[in-house]
Amino acid sequence: MPSPKVIYSSNESKAVFARNFDECHDNDTFLFSILAMQQKMGISFETDIFFDGETLWEAIEKHGSYDIIYLDIEMENMDGITVARKIREQDPYTILLFVSSYDSYYEQLFEVEPLRFLRKPINPEKFEEYFKIAYGRLMNLDERLHFEFNKRLYQIPYR
Numbered sequence: 001m002p003s004p005k006v007i008y009s010s011n012e013s014k015a016v017f018a019r020n021f022d023e024c025h026d027n028d029t030f031l032f033s034i035l036a037m038q039q040k041m042g043i044s045f046e047t048d049i050f051f052d053g054e055t056l057w058e059a060i061e062k063h064g065s066y067d068i069i070y071l072d073i074e075m076e077n078m079d080g081i082t083v084a085r086k087i088r089e090q091d092p093y094t095i096l097l098f099v100s101s102y103d104s105y106y107e108q109l110f111e112v113e114p115l116r117f118l119r120k121p122i123n124p125e126k127f128e129e130y131f132k133i134a135y136g137r138l139m140n141l142d143e144r145l146h147f148e149f150n151k152r153l154y155q156i157p158y159r
Contacts, residue, residue, distance in 0.1 A: 033127040040128075041135070053078030057086055065091040068134050070118075073100040081105065084112035093155050095134045 034047060048066075050056040054077035060066070065087065071080035080098060087094050098109060101120035109117065115137065116130040144155040 033122065033124050033131075036124070037128060037131050041132075043135070052076040053080060053083040057083050060087065060090075065094050067138050068095045068097070070097045070099055071114075073098055073102055073105050081108050081112060084114070088112050095137055097130060097134060 038044060048059070050059065053071075053075045056069075057078060069084075069087070071084060073080045075083075080100075084096055084098075087096070092113075096112060096114040097116050097118060098105075098114050099118045099120060099122065103117075103119065106117075115134055118126060118130060146155050148154070
């Protein structure tokens with residue numbers, strides 16, 4: 001199976017990291033973890049990084065949905081949970097992972113069905129574990145017919 005690329009293209013995988021980069025150490029750990037996973041798993045992808053929820057949502061409306069999205073809960077202009085709700089209205093298949101130092105949002109997170117929750121500061125081993133789970137789910141989605149109707153994404157498994 002060829003390695004997915006993370007770009008704006010309808011037939012290739014896309015991922016995004018929407019983060020509140022207030023802490024430089026957190027930023028460095030996150031980006032280092034991404035690069036380490038690329039090298040370790042032998043996969044290649046580009047990433048888009050947004051510093052606020054509103055800019056992320058505008059990009060999704062303009063270019064389409066992403067396959068994997070890491071969202072910080074607290075971001076400027078539009079928080080991660082609000083962005084996730086908007087994403088779920090259009091695409092129930094996007095893999096969402098939340099990154100936050102706040103664990104008081106669990107009830108709201110259940111509403112948008114994230115795959116996992118990463119606590120800040122980011123533990124590189126947990127990041128790797130969760131990335132592998134997300135990537136495995138993404139590869140399983142390749143066995144489905146994808147189509148869009150009325151601005152909503154649908155997927156039907158091949159049988």
